[in-house]
Amino acid sequence: MITKIHDKYYDLSKFNHPGGIEALSTCFDRDGTILFESHHPLVNKTKLNYYLKKYEINDGTKRAFNKTTTFIFDSKFAIELKTEVANYFKSIKGKKSLIESTKENKFRQIQTFFFLIGIFFCYYITLFSKNIWLCMFIEPIISWISGVNIFHDASHYSISIYPIINNILSHLVGCLFSQPYDWKHQHIIGHHMETNVINKDPDLYHGNIISPVTISFFIWFTAVIILITEHAVILWIKNKYNDIVNRQKISNIELFLYIFSKFIYLYIYIIRPFQKFPLITAISNVIVSRSLFSFLFMLNTQIGHLHDINFSKENNECWYRHQITVTSNFATNSYFHYIFSGGLNFQIEHHLFPNINHCHLPNLKHIVKRLCVKHDIEYNEFDGYFDAVKSHFNSLKILNKKINTVNLK
Numbered sequence: 001m002i003t004k005i006h007d008k009y010y011d012l013s014k015f016n017h018p019g020g021i022e023a024l025s026t027c028f029d030r031d032g033t034i035l036f037e038s039h040h041p042l043v044n045k046t047k048l049n050y051y052l053k054k055y056e057i058n059d060g061t062k063r064a065f066n067k068t069t070t071f072i073f074d075s076k077f078a079i080e081l082k083t084e085v086a087n088y089f090k091s092i093k094g095k096k097s098l099i100e101s102t103k104e105n106k107f108r109q110i111q112t113f114f115f116l117i118g119i120f121f122c123y124y125i126t127l128f129s130k131n132i133w134l135c136m137f138i139e140p141i142i143s144w145i146s147g148v149n150i151f152h153d154a155s156h157y158s159i160s161i162y163p164i165i166n167n168i169l170s171h172l173v174g175c176l177f178s179q180p181y182d183w184k185h186q187h188i189i190g191h192h193m194e195t196n197v198i199n200k201d202p203d204l205y206h207g208n209i210i211s212p213v214t215i216s217f218f219i220w221f222t223a224v225i226i227l228i229t230e231h232a233v234i235l236w237i238k239n240k241y242n243d244i245v246n247r248q249k250i251s252n253i254e255l256f257l258y259i260f261s262k263f264i265y266l267y268i269y270i271i272r273p274f275q276k277f278p279l280i281t282a283i284s285n286v287i288v289s290r291s292l293f294s295f296l297f298m299l300n301t302q303i304g305h306l307h308d309i310n311f312s313k314e315n316n317e318c319w320y321r322h323q324i325t326v327t328s329n330f331a332t333n334s335y336f337h338y339i340f341s342g343g344l345n346f347q348i349e350h351h352l353f354p355n356i357n358h359c360h361l362p363n364l365k366h367i368v369k370r371l372c373v374k375h376d377i378e379y380n381e382f383d384g385y386f387d388a389v390k391s392h393f394n395s396l397k398i399l400n401k402k403i404n405t406v407n408l409k
């Protein structure tokens with residue numbers, strides 16, 4: 001339970017972190033500087049350092065953690081951005097604490113309740129419905145929309161200030177996307193820490209084994225199965241997620257939930273169709289429903305980062321500036337797309353403030369865009385899905401060349 005933050009070592013085994021042990025554990029046995037900074041943008045630095053100081057150790061220098069990209073978090077732009085965002089939350093917080101005001105607001109809580117009903121409806125369909133059209137087409141669409149709206153925020157600890165609520169929700173929905181433990185390595189640690197950094201961001205290498213190129217259209221129909229199976233197996237065999245992110249220790253409860261979740265997925269999506277339908281119908285059900293879910297996942301995730309414009313300016317020293325240049329927003333003027341993508345269309349704001357609930361991101365966009373103009377930072381956004389998807393596929397060749405230039409292994 002040792003971490004390294006700004007070149008100092010800390011033993012956090014006795015620290016009762018307000019965000020819960022799951023959030024704290026992301027930085028165990030690794031350089032946690034980026035995680036620490038990106039998850040406390042609005043917390044007073046003096047207060048943070050006061051707590052950290054209590055857990056500082058001197059024998060940590062012998063620990064050789066994997067090197068992470070060196071970023072700065074207090075550039076002029078970063079300070080201005082964090083101050084304006086903090087001021088925004090001060091203006092809306094009412095009687096809540098500043099951190100509480102960054103989580104789900106009342107309206108969003110009602111929406112989450114309905115998405116949760118959507119998830120249970122999907123579990124019901126997979127288990128009991130013998131209507132093939134419902135199982136093959138409707139279920140993946142409802143489970144995608146309900147799932148992404150709950151799981152992504154829950155996995156970022158941004159639904160509630162109470163860790164147990166985020167945990168329960170992410171475990172209820174997590175099996176659809178992989179599993180909260182796998183996801184923590186791939187998304188929370190790997191992808192968000194060093195987004196689009198060659199050899200560091202596991203999202204650049206999802207097609208490594210089955211495809212000669214790293215990212216391709218074929219992956220759009222298989223990605224979620226790859227996340228759930230291949231990447232999980234490699235995580236346990238090699239102790240590294242996608243050959244990049246070192247595996248965290250797992251508690252007994254987490255291990256139980258992990259195995260249980262994989263079993264549930266296997267049963268409801270792979271075994272159950274064969275108990276409900278004749279062979280050919282069952283095979284069609286499995287292939288079409290899983291491919292469709294994977295397609296929806298990729299449609300809403302790939303267009304957030306994988307454009308040639310997102311690789312044009314590397315080596316940004318400021319982490320906030322880096323996150324803006326490697327990310328693209330899409331279809332932010334449409335409420336339908338906001339719901340359909342689970343707020344992933346405000347990808348820039350999400351990457352700047354990963355543990356702020358996505359219900360606040362449309363308001364933060366105005367602040368971010370204004371400051372980007374002031375500080376001469378390119379803010380990439382596409383009007384709709386069509387433009388974004390077109391740009392993504394037009395960029396594939398050049399991206400694969402860039403990404404595969406350095407041999408991952």
Ligand SMILES: [Zn+2]
Nearest residue numbers: 156187350354
């Ligand atoms: Zn995220």
